[in-house]
Amino acid sequence: MAEIILEAKGVSKHFGGLKAVENVDMEIYRGDIFGIIGPNGAGKTTFFNICSGIYEPTYGEILFKGEPIRNLNPEQIARKGMARTFQNIQLFKNMTVFENVRIGFHIRTKTRMFDAIFKNKTYQSDEEFVNEESMKIIDKVGLSAYKNTMAGNLAYGIQRRVEIARALALNPDILLLDEPAAGMNPIETNNLKEFIIKLNAEGYTIAVIEHDMKFIMSLTNRLLVLNFGEKISEGTPEIVKNDQNVIEAYFGKGKIAGGENS
Amino acid sequence: MISNTFENVKKIYKKHAKIINIVLIILLLIIPRLMPNSYLMGIVCRILMYATLAGSLNIINGYSGQFNIGHAGFFLIGAYTEAILATTYGWSFWPAMIIAGIVTSIVGFLVSLPTLRLRGIYLAIVTLGFSEIIRIIALNWTDVTGGPMGIKGIPSPELFGFRISGPVDYYYIFLIVGILFLFITNRILKSRVGRSWISIREDELAAKSLGVEANRAKSANFMYGAFWAGIVGATYAPYYKFIASDMFTLDEGFNILAMVIIGGQGTLIGPFVGASIATLISEVFRFASQYRMVIYAILIIVMMWWRPQGLVGAYDSILAGDDKSLKKRKKSITQKVGDN
Structure with a gap:
């Protein structure tokens, strides 16, 4: 078993x-x-x-x-x-699909304020990783066409997929x-x-x-x-x-x- | 109409960002030379100072969606810390300013602790209470704060042997603080840290389910906003050379809040627009003496009615969708409607 x-x-x-x-x-x-x-x-x-x-x-x-x-x-x-989606979709409605997925990478990156202010290596590698992986997930879920659309403006069925994409970002x-x-x-x-x-x-x-x-x-x-x-x-x-x-x-x-x- | 104008301005700006930035900075640098009138420079200084102060409130209200209306309290702590260090202990301005920022940020952390479980109007009441408590402490702790007499004779900052005093010279300090604030804040907002703040504003439960430690992020957000309020307070004290607790009443807090709301919450440039408008109005209508507050209030009501997202508007924020996809969507919708 x-x-x-x-x-x-x-x-x-x-x-x-x-x-x-x-x-x-x-x-x-x-x-x-x-x-x-x-x-x-x-x-x-x-x-x-x-x-x-x-x-x-x-x-x-x-x-x-x-x-x-x-x-x-x-x-x-x-x-x-553990990642989850919600029954009454809880997307970040005023953000684009891309931004929504990027937030899903929060736990897999470690940029802190200091890193962001000086744009040091941690910041750069984190941003690169997040942007690349976000695009991969968006492609995988089939949302490339909506990448820059505000999540709140999407059709219901598509919003559900954005939520799944965001959850997948946690790996x-x-x-x-x-x-x-x-x-x-x-x-x-x-x-x-x-x-x-x-x-x-x-x-x-x-x-x-x-x-x-x-x-x-x-x-x-x-x-x-x-x-x-x-x-x-x-x-x-x-x-x-x-x-x-x-x-x-x-x-x-x-x-x-x-x-x-x- | 207004949103179109702003979109056009943004487009032009994006096209020639570098040149415009350089021209803008040069212009900002030579303003005091073009306009050596100290009354006018005084207004420009006030605008710059309030712009940064409103910007620091916008970090808390606009980006992580907390409702802080006691920002005058943080402003007070920054100003008093610098004033006490400079007068009683004879510190020079620059280290005192940094310490003022740090002290304010620690107080920001303490204020954020009871507020972690509260939101909306309840949080607003806690911050309001905090602001008043701080002011009353400053009024009554006579040994340290001078009590109702305030603190007099705060020395002007010195740099390489030059004494910086008077609006024409002091302008540069406000300018540098403002530019540093914008520069650093912009970088933070575009990183993982800023994204976690915004995610809490948008939907705290969803943010938590994605592993964003909401409480830690909220505390950090409060601390960062308070830090800049402290820095602005510290630059304010030696500029006026005199501070007293009645300069930091709740009215002042509402004034800062109004600037953020008029300009547009959740945008970097909004508080700057709001501070300019609010300061100019109170100067232009100076002849109306106390009645200018009425004019000011009417303006806020009209704004709420006519453009609740503020002049610069939340959907112009760095996280809003770009114009292209919006247009595409509009087009596809009109096409679909046309087909049916």
Whole structure:
């Protein structure tokens, strides 16, 4: 079995009386495309926010590459090699695509004020590295045409890709994508799927939250299903698809109107 | 209309940047020789001084998006530090100025500590309180600051045996401080450090998720802005030869803030434009005595209404998209609309 890269052990998050996430276990292996699904309000994004350090779990522990990270803040976790995108796109809207990606290189460069004032070697090599690598990533994600466009002016689907490009700049061990296909048309969704598979082939471990069942079933190799904050199923898409709990969560109990061949 | 004018000016500037810079610097250097009138030079000095001061506030407000309205407090610390070092301890101006900058920057760090968890209006209130506390300390700590009497007889700076006093000569000190400020700040803003400040202004959560240590960057930003406020304060004290706490009231803080807003937050040149306009207005309407504050206030209201991004405008900032891609986009949009 491959190395476990991200592990959740009995993670709970309570907001007052609301149990947003309750006792969830998860194991993501290196090289996985791991899916997290569930109906609206199931706690998927909250769970991602716990993994990336935005929330501290009420109970439980998160292990990233074997190290506990529950007490670390988002920037420390990003430094350890976890990058993420957001459900409601959080781009630097008044900056160009190029600038957005350049900020993604923050942790991989070390220019300080002193270096910048004197434009010394550190500054020069950092700038060269950032500019070159940014262009490479922009090309890879297919955004060359928008390089100098303000991120806030781009179409929704393209903004999502800018966010992924920015996350890739961190050269992360794991990439968490929060509803990357939301607001995309079928063609864009398909392109995104191919792109994620390509990234995975390059060695990135990817975790995806998604609503689109077709998208996630054909993309991921393992899945976690949440409902009302609790894990109701886990496993390969085949197992999950036929799990009675999942079917009930999505379609409700009882007979399907019109016959049995559903 | 205004944005077009600025775009055109920018284009022309970019084309002949070197020549224009050289001409500009020569012009700036010979201004006192062309205009040896000390009243007019006094105004030019005030403009230069406020331009750098507003620029230092713009570092905090415009680039990392903190809302600091207590900048007069930093200004005061710079001025008092220099004045105390020069009068009580007999320091010469130049080292005293550097120490004033460093002291102010340390205070900037202390102010930034409680503000790391606050933003927007709450942060504004903390900085406002800080500014008043500092002023009241200066007013009451009579042994050190002279209390309500202020500090008198601050010696003029000397350079190679020349005493620099009077607006015509002092102009050069303000000019050099201003140019140094612009030069260094420009370099920092175009580096990783400046980018991290701007990323916090744009979206702090996203910046954190990219590994930008927001708290450290905010503190550094406060320290850097405060440093320059301290330097300007230190050059201000020996220029007027006398300082007292009532020169650094909240009004002064709002005055500096207004310059940044009129000129345009988040642009290097905005505060310079804002400082020029604000200073000129208060001079031109001097005949109206106290009513010029009304004129000033009306100007700010009209500005907010008519051009909230300031005269120079935020989208002219170094990080905005270049004109070409904007035009291309406009074209492609019109084409698409045309096709349908």
